[in-house]
Amino acid sequence: MDQYVTGSVIRTLRERQGMTQAELAERVRVSDKAVSKWETGRGFPDVSLLEPLGQALHVSVPELLCGQAVVNGNRASNMLKSCFHVCPVCGNVLFSRGEAVISCCGIRLPALEAEEPDPLHEADVKSVEDEFFVTLNHPMDKSHFLPFMAYMTGDRCEIRALYPEGSAGSRFFWRGSGWLYVFCNQHGLFRQKILRPADRRRQ
Numbered sequence: 001m002d003q004y005v006t007g008s009v010i011r012t013l014r015e016r017q018g019m020t021q022a023e024l025a026e027r028v029r030v031s032d033k034a035v036s037k038w039e040t041g042r043g044f045p046d047v048s049l050l051e052p053l054g055q056a057l058h059v060s061v062p063e064l065l066c067g068q069a070v071v072n073g074n075r076a077s078n079m080l081k082s083c084f085h086v087c088p089v090c091g092n093v094l095f096s097r098g099e100a101v102i103s104c105c106g107i108r109l110p111a112l113e114a115e116e117p118d119p120l121h122e123a124d125v126k127s128v129e130d131e132f133f134v135t136l137n138h139p140m141d142k143s144h145f146l147p148f149m150a151y152m153t154g155d156r157c158e159i160r161a162l163y164p165e166g167s168a169g170s171r172f173f174w175r176g177s178g179w180l181y182v183f184c185n186q187h188g189l190f191r192q193k194i195l196r197p198a199d200r201r202r203q
């Protein structure tokens with residue numbers, strides 16, 4: 001846990017629910033003095049109260065701890081608005097189709113911001129009939145490598161795990177034009193647009 005719930009977060013979330021301190025106190029089964037103490041920074045809720053406090057304020061415990069309610073605005077579930085989250089401790093890769101609070105190994109994982117690739121992280125994409133081959137001229141040793149790449153279209157995300165000492169590339173079946181994501185363990189996430197030859201001809 002890298003931070004603890006603060007009084008201003010409790011107050012903001014309580015007011016957003018249109019609740020008085022006494023009403024919140026009743027739901028969490030503490031005195032209204034206790035709620036007042038938390039909100040004015042003269043005390044903190046016991047860790048055993050985080051779950052009921054989150055329930056009363058309609059947020060998850062991670063949201064309570066990070067200080068904001070996270071509402072996913074991508075209700076249409078457009079895959080192209082998806083996010084990747086990578087745990088720096090264990091290397092876990094998590095995928096969400098919109099905003100979410102995601103944690104692993106006890107730390108919160110923000111959504112990675114994908115950048116335009118520099119020459120080292122730019123993939124060469126060669127189309128051969130109904131497939132395309134992706135290759136990068138990037139190191140693949142234990143300290144600097146590409147843990148995964150992903151091919152994203154409007155309705156599908158295909159994630160390919162890559163390994164140190166393996167090849168810095170992969171092949172995919174064309175499902176349409178979309179985005180290629182490449183994640184480097186030292187330099188972060190990159191994405192480049194890829195156009196299916198049939199779509200390219202139409203342009």
Ligand SMILES: [Fe+2]
Pocket residue numbers: 120121138144145184185186187
């Ligand atoms: Fe790199």
